Amino acid sequence: MAHGTAPLFEPHPDLHVVERAPLVLNGRSMGWITEHVSQIVEQRAKSWWWWAVMITGFVACLVPLALAYLVSTGVGVWGNNQPVSWAWDITNFVFWIGIGHAGTLISAILFLTRQKWRTSINRSAEAMTIFAVICAAIFPVFHVGRIWFAWFLFPIPNSNVIWQNFRSPLLWDVFAVSTYFTVSLLFWYVGLVPDLATIRDRATTKLRKVVYGALALGWRGSNRNWRHYEKAYLVLAGISTPLVLSVHSVVSFDFATSVIPGWHTTIFPPYFVAGAIFGGFAMVLTLLIPARALYGLHDLITDKHIDNMCKIVLLTGTIVGYAYMMELFIAWYSGNPFEQWVFFRNRIAAPGFSDQPAPYWWAYWSMIGCNVIAPQFFWFKFCRQHAVVVWIIVQFPNIGMWFERFVIIATSLHRDYVPSSWGYFTPTITDILLFVGTIGLFVFLFLLFVRFLPMITIFEVKAVLPEADPHHDHGGHGHAKEPQAAQGH
Amino acid sequence: MSETSHKTIPKFDPAKAGNLPKLFLGAGALGLLGTLAGFAVAPKQAAFSYLWAFVYAFTLCAGSLFWVLLHHAVDADWTVVVRRFLEKVAGLFPYLALLFLPVVFSAPMIYEWMTVDPGTDVLLDHKAVFLDGGRNGAGFFYYGRAFFYFAFFMGAATLYKKFSVAQDADGNPHLTNKMRHMAYGMIPFFAASITFFAFDYLMALDYHWFSTMWGVYIFAGSAQSSMALLIVISNACRRAGYLDGVMSVEHNHIMGKLLFAFTVFWAYITFSQYFLIYYANIPEETWFFHHRNTNSWQWLSAVLVFGHFLLPFCLLITQPAKRDGRRLFWACGVVLTMHLLDLYWIIMPQKQINEALHAAGSLQAAVAKTGSIESLHLAPHILDLCSLLGVVGIMGWLFLKSLAQDAIYPVRDPRLPNSINLKN
Numbered sequence: 061m062a063h064g065t066a067p068l069f070e071p072h073p074d075l076h077v078v079e080r081a082p083l084v085l086n087g088r089s090m091g092w093i094t095e096h097v098s099q100i101v102e103q104r105a106k107s108w109w110w111w112a113v114m115i116t117g118f119v120a121c122l123v124p125l126a127l128a129y130l131v132s133t134g135v136g137v138w139g140n141n142q143p144v145s146w147a148w149d150i151t152n153f154v155f156w157i158g159i160g161h162a163g164t165l166i167s168a169i170l171f172l173t174r175q176k177w178r179t180s181i182n183r184s185a186e187a188m189t190i191f192a193v194i195c196a197a198i199f200p201v202f203h204v205g206r207i208w209f210a211w212f213l214f215p216i217p218n219s220n221v222i223w224q225n226f227r228s229p230l231l232w233d234v235f236a237v238s239t240y241f242t243v244s245l246l247f248w249y250v251g252l253v254p255d256l257a258t259i260r261d262r263a264t265t266k267l268r269k270v271v272y273g274a275l276a277l278g279w280r281g282s283n284r285n286w287r288h289y290e291k292a293y294l295v296l297a298g299i300s301t302p303l304v305l306s307v308h309s310v311v312s313f314d315f316a317t318s319v320i321p322g323w324h325t326t327i328f329p330p331y332f333v334a335g336a337i338f339g340g341f342a343m344v345l346t347l348l349i350p351a352r353a354l355y356g357l358h359d360l361i362t363d364k365h366i367d368n369m370c371k372i373v374l375l376t377g378t379i380v381g382y383a384y385m386m387e388l389f390i391a392w393y394s395g396n397p398f399e400q401w402v403f404f405r406n407r408i409a410a411p412g413f414s415d416q417p418a419p420y421w422w423a424y425w426s427m428i429g430c431n432v433i434a435p436q437f438f439w440f441k442f443c444r445q446h447a448v449v450v451w452i453i454v455q456f457p458n459i460g461m462w463f464e465r466f467v468i469i470a471t472s473l474h475r476d477y478v479p480s481s482w483g484y485f486t487p488t489i490t491d492i493l494l495f496v497g498t499i500g501l502f503v504f505l506f507l508l509f510v511r512f513l514p515m516i517t518i519f520e521v522k523a524v525l526p527e528a529d530p531h532h533d534h535g536g537h538g539h540a541k542e543p544q545a546a547q548g549h
Numbered sequence: 550m551s552e553t554s555h556k557t558i559p560k561f562d563p564a565k566a567g568n569l570p571k572l573f574l575g576a577g578a579l580g581l582l583g584t585l586a587g588f589a590v591a592p593k594q595a596a597f598s599y600l601w602a603f604v605y606a607f608t609l610c611a612g613s614l615f616w617v618l619l620h621h622a623v624d625a626d627w628t629v630v631v632r633r634f635l636e637k638v639a640g641l642f643p644y645l646a647l648l649f650l651p652v653v654f655s656a657p658m659i660y661e662w663m664t665v666d667p668g669t670d671v672l673l674d675h676k677a678v679f680l681d682g683g684r685n686g687a688g689f690f691y692y693g694r695a696f697f698y699f700a701f702f703m704g705a706a707t708l709y710k711k712f713s714v715a716q717d718a719d720g721n722p723h724l725t726n727k728m729r730h731m732a733y734g735m736i737p738f739f740a741a742s743i744t745f746f747a748f749d750y751l752m753a754l755d756y757h758w759f760s761t762m763w764g765v766y767i768f769a770g771s772a773q774s775s776m777a778l779l780i781v782i783s784n785a786c787r788r789a790g791y792l793d794g795v796m797s798v799e800h801n802h803i804m805g806k807l808l809f810a811f812t813v814f815w816a817y818i819t820f821s822q823y824f825l826i827y828y829a830n831i832p833e834e835t836w837f838f839h840h841r842n843t844n845s846w847q848w849l850s851a852v853l854v855f856g857h858f859l860l861p862f863c864l865l866i867t868q869p870a871k872r873d874g875r876r877l878f879w880a881c882g883v884v885l886t887m888h889l890l891d892l893y894w895i896i897m898p899q900k901q902i903n904e905a906l907h908a909a910g911s912l913q914a915a916v917a918k919t920g921s922i923e924s925l926h927l928a929p930h931i932l933d934l935c936s937l938l939g940v941v942g943i944m945g946w947l948f949l950k951s952l953a954q955d956a957i958y959p960v961r962d963p964r965l966p967n968s969i970n971l972k973n
Contacts, residue, residue, distance in 0.1 A: 069961055072720040078963045080624075174973070305817065317828040324829050327761035329821040382740055386761040393748075394759045395675040396833075439733070 081364040083177055083524045088359050090522045097255075097516045098262055100355055105511055108354065113507045119500025126494040127202055135205045137490040144473045144485035149203040151465040152495050154311055155339070156196030156502075157237065158332075158461055161304055162340025163189030164244050167251070168300035171293075177368055179520040180360045183255075184351070184510070185344045186248040191505040192343075193241045195498040200233070229313035236310040240303050247296040253279050254289065255514045308332040315468060322402035322472035325390070331383035338376035338431070339461035341369050342454040347506055349451045351515065360516055363445055370444040373457060377435030380464075384432065398477070406471045419484055420471045427467050430460025558717070558960060559791060561952040566789075570949045577942025583935030588655070595932050596655035597900045602936035603645075603652055604750065604892050606944050608767065610645055611743050612775025613638035614702060615768075617709050618739060621732035627803050629968035630795050630958045631783045636713050637951050638778065639706035644947050646699045648940060652750070653692065656682065661903050662756040672757055680756060694749060698742040705735050713959055720961030743768050754899040758837045762822040769818045773811035774888035777881035780804045784874045791957050798872045799971040805871025806973075808884065812865065816858040836912070840898050845927040849894050857887035889937075897933075901925050 084093070130137050140147045163185040170178035204210050213234045215224050224231050257279035260272035279285055312332035315323035345366065352361045388408075391399040407424040411417040418424070434456030437443045443453060475482045509515065522528060563570050587595035613635045620628040620635075628635075657663040662673050663683030673685065682688035709728060716724045744764030752763045760766075780801070787796050826834045841850055864870060864880040871877060905922045909915035915922050959965060 069720055072722055072961075072963070075722050075963055078722040078725050302813075309817075309821065313825075313828075316825045319829050319831060324825070324831070325761045326763075326822045326825045327765065328825070330762075330765060330818065378737060382744075383761075386744070386764065390759050390761045393676055393679065394833075395672040 081362065082526070083180070083362065083364065084521060085359040085362050088525075090525065090527075093360065093516075093521055093525075094258060094518055096357075096360070097514050097518050097521075098259060100510065101259055101512060101514055102262065102264075106354075109507065109511060113504060113511075116500045116504035116507060120497060120504045121500075122493045122497030123198065123501050126490050126497055127198070129490060130202060130494075131207055135203060137488060138203075139486055139488040139491050141483055141485065143476050143481050143483050144470055146469050146473065147485045148466075148487050148491040148495060149199045150314075151462065151469055152498065153196050153199035154465040155462045156192045156199075156498065157311055158308065158336035158339040158465075159343045159502075160189040160192035160196065160240075160244070160340065161308060161333070161336035162344050163187070163192075164240075164247065164300045164304045165337055165340065166344070167247060168297040168304065171297045172301060176524045177365055179517055179524055180357075180362075180365055181344065181348060181369070181516075182520070183248075183251065183513075183517045184348060184506075184515045185340075186244065186251070187509045187513070187515075188340075188344060188347065188502075188506065189244050190241070190248060191502050191509075192340075193237065193244065194505070195502050197237065197241070198494075198498060200230075229310060229317050232310045233314060236303075236307045240307045243296065243300055243303055247293075247300055250289070250292050250296060251517060252513060253277055254281065254519045255517060257281065258518055259514060305333055308336045320472050320476075321396070321398040322406070322468065325387055327383050327386050331380065334376045334379040334383065335431075335461060335464060338373060338380055338435075339457055341373050341376065342457035342461070345369055345373070345450060345454045346458060347503075349447050351510060353447070355510075355515075357516065360521060363447075366447060366450055367444045370438045370450055370453075373454065374435045374438040377431055377457065381432035384428070401475075402472055406475055407467060418471070419474065420467065423463050423467050424471065427460050427463040430456040431464060434460070558956045559795075559958065560955070561786070561791060561949070561957050563949055563953050566949065570946055573942045573945035573949065575942070576938045577940075577944075577946055580935045580937065580939025580942050582939075584651075584932060584939050587932040587935060588651075591930075591932065592655070593658045593900065594930050595936070596658040597897060598930060598932040598936040599651055599655065599940075600659055600750070601892055601896045601933065602940040603648055604896070605889055605937070606641075606648070606940050607645060607746070608771040608888070608892070609775050609778055610639055610641050610706075611702065611739075611746075612771035612773075613779070614642075614706050614709075615739060615743075615772055616775060616779065618705070618732045618735055621709075621728045622736060624729055624964075626964045626967035627800065627971045629962045629965050630792065631779060631800060631804070632962075633713065633956065633958050634779055634782045634786075634952075635775075636706070636710045637948060638775070638782075639702075640710045640951055641944055641947055642699065642703040642706045644944065646703060648943070649695070649699065653695070659899075660753055660756070661906075662753065676756070680753060691749065694745060698746045701735075701738050701742045705739070713962075714955045716962060717956045717960050720963065722963045725963055740764075740768075743771065751895055754896065755837065755902070757833065760822055760826070760834070760837075762818060766818050766822055769811065769815040770888050770891055773808065773815050774885055776804060776808045776811055777884040777888075780808065780877055780881045781885070784878060786957060787874070795958060795969055797969075797971065798874075799973050800968075801874055801877055802868070802872045802973045803971065805865055805877050805880075808861070808877075808880065809865040809871065812858060812861045812884065816862070819857075840902055840922060840925060841894060843921040843925040844923075846894070846898055846925055849890060849927055853887060853891055853894060856883060857891055861887075893933075898925060901928075 088096075138147065138149060140149065163182075166178050166185045167182045170182070201207065201210055204213075212218070212222055213224065213231065253276060256272050257276040260269060260276045263269040263272055309329035309332065312328035316325060316328035318324055348361060349366070352358060388403055391403040394400075405414075405416065406418050407420065409416060409418040410421040410425060434453055437449075437453050443449050470485050474484055584595055584599055587598070616628070617632065617635045617639055619625075620632055652659075660680075660683070662670075662680050662685070665673055665684065667674060667677065667685050673680065677685035678690070680691060682691035708731065712724050712728050715721070744767075747764050747767035751767060752758065752760070783792070783796060783804070784801070786792050823838060826838060838850075840846070861880050861883050864876065864883065869876075870880070901924055902922060905915045905924050906912060908924075909917075962968075
């Protein structure tokens with residue numbers, strides 16, 4: 061560490077204006093944090109939780125029902141047609157995969173960049189990642205049609221001498237998503253171990269002791285345990301970081317490697333990644349704001365956390381807007397009539413502005429309104445500081461990011477090079493029920509998570525307390541160390 | 550303000566820098582004179598060479614402004630001790646605007662579309678509203694955009710320098726908040742300016758070609774190389790004793806991490822752009838790479854893959870490498886050189902392509918024999934060196950002059966103690 065020898069100056073009287081908000085409010089102690097987070101798992105579930113889990117569980121049942129109908133009847137029960145041969149299936153897949161990006165971003169990238177504010181939100185965001193990837197995986201697996209042949213996706217020697225087409229981005233997707241899921245799961249679980257041990261040590265029933273004891277993998281909190289833990293967590297963060305970027309880049313390759321107008325555009329990889337983080341953070345806010353209110357976690361998930369996430373939503377929403385603008389501009393600049401057709405005749409042309417309105421104009425403008433315009437409200441502090449307003453605003457990206465994928469897929473496909481083959485996609489009831497089912501499944505799994513696992517990383521939040529800092533003045537009131545104007549101390 | 554009057558403000562002393570300012574000035578003057586002579590003897594070559602040198606300086610200044618904006622937008626601590634260098638590099642934009650004038654005057658020799666008559670090329674006619682600087686129109690929009698880019702870059706860089714230096718005098722923390730709020734609003738303007746500058750002066754070299762990634766690609770190279778420049782400058786000042794007790798190995802570590810991250814980011818963006826065009830294999834897009842994979846240009850393409858990505862990636866991947874100033878310095882040298890070669894690879898083949906197209910009459914005729922333009926060859930010219938020395942020399946000299954005017958780091962920034970005591 062450098063020891064300051066720079067000139068000393070008197071502190072400015074207004075130095076408080078650059079003070080940072082503490083990450084844990086009201087000077088909460090380490091004991092309070094353990095108690096408050098653990099009791100969510102230990103106490104009897106409240107009635108709202110039972111109602112919520114029953115309703116979402118019921119909705120989640122739509123997934124096996126719709127899939128059973130699909131497998132027994134065939135993929136024709138979906139509304140996919142020619143030319144819209146990909147429709148809600150791939151829209152939903154990309155939507156859910158995108159949702160799954162914020163968790164690992166918060167956990168890995170914010171960890172590597174030493175952003176301490178991640179500690180209160182990373183656990184639940186990572187859980188969300190796992191659940192979102194589960195929802196996502198349903199669609200490509202079942203859209204193969206004969207699900208019992210899905211294993212052909214893997215390079216396993218078989219009697220038909222079928223070899224996988226490694227030149228296909230769809231196959232890369234299989235490896236990218238499965239790797240991402242595996243690493244995200246490991247990362248999440250490794251981070252859970254010390255807190256599982258805390259729950260084990262506090263357990264009052266034998267069943268709890270056994271279950272949480274087994275899950276805690278014999279964690280004793282020894283120096284050796286912590287040393288190994290820190291190493292493993294850092295390595296997993298290092299592995300996860302390129303995965304966050306690569307998964308959605310590979311998903312974007314599904315489209316961009318083709319020659320379909322509206323799909324083949326070079327900005328797709330970073331644009332998809334930015335969009336995924338955008339949608340992921342919107343979903344984190346959607347779930348954490350109610351969870352914070354219901355479990356009284358305002359001292360741990362503070363307004364500062366919400367404010368930071370709103371700023372990320374604003375930034376990534378604006379990046380997505382930049383990508384939309386680039387696509388439009390280059391479609392025009394290229395002089396390519398097919399690209400121009402897709403953007404200006406299949407997407408933008410709205411009734412009243414064009415004598416031939418695009419069949420999906422409403423989808424395009426819903427996307428623009430939700431993804432580009434709605435996040436701009438976060439320029440205003442008022443909108444970032446009122447949880448209800450934040451929650452309302454982030455519903456727009458949730459909707460808009462689904463529309464983005466639908467716009468990309470349906471508007472490019474429904475009117476292709478040959479006008480005689482033009483068509484229109486209308487979802488069937490199976491499409492709708494399956495998608496609604498995955499929303500139910502996602503929330504259902506999240507509800508189980510908050511009930512049975514500590515939703516906030518207890519030991520990491522303790523580490524950002526002022527008293528965890530070896531240089532902290534323990535006579536203080538538990539607030540974050542104030543910025544010091546004098547140098548060379 | 551009176552508090553600071555009796556204290557020693559750490560300033561860069563050009564007298565202690567030996568012959569470096571004179572060396573920069575001499576090289577700059579000689580280089581610019583050589584380029585001027587080049588415009589008389591081989592105007593086309595001089596125009597291309599000068600554009601290359603100019604864009605190199607432009608990307609370093611724009612990248613530095615990006616880091617200043619990012620520092621304020623995320624309210625970072627660690628950057629404070631090295632931020633003044635970024636402010637000073639970005640603060641060179643007014644001079645860069647002057648150095649841009651030769652590009653404006655020589656543009657018709659560089660940009661083929663400026664000499665194409667309306668009605669000759671349907672693709673050009675289509676975008677004549679945007680590329681209106683030649684026979685297709687008066688150029689108000691084309692040059693008006695350039696005015697806007699430079700107005701933004703100059704305005705932003707000057708404001709940040711002004712407020713930062715003002716804070717040295719009284720330590721007013723309100724300025725920290727003011728600069729932070731300004732950064733939020735400036736980031737979209739920065740993105741638009743660098744993107745459309747990249748379109749107008751690099752992508753428009755071949756007015757048929759297009760890529761939605763182009764703005765991000767140029768930005769990635771700017772951010773990466775300006776971080777390398779920051780590491781070089783800050784370590785040079787540290788070695789000279791200006792940052793004793795202020796800058797530590799921790800700062801090298803964090804800058805090394807960012808350089809590493811942006812090395813990967815550049816590779817990611819560059820690969821994505823190349824790969825998607827390669828995979829789709831649409832001729833109107835593949836020509837860009839096809840030309841650059843012809844004859845000796847393909848060796849430069851290979852050098853970029855290894856030198857711009859793999860070499861700095863390997864040099865920076867370990868923690869000790871990021872903390873060791875010497876190893877970091879080598880990695881920065883590689884990055885700065887490769888960024889120069891990357892721009893060379895973007896700009897220079899176009900001169901030969903233009904000449905070949907003129908000679909053959911059309912692209913089809915030019916590639917009829919072998920499928921490629923046979924005359925394409927990596928052919929460095931003495932004017933390349935002159936232009937580079939001219940622009941870099943003058944900018945280096947102006948930077949040293951500017952550095953000596955104010956404190957070498959923001960001495961009263963309220964986050965300075967946190968920056969000094971940085972721990973990774």
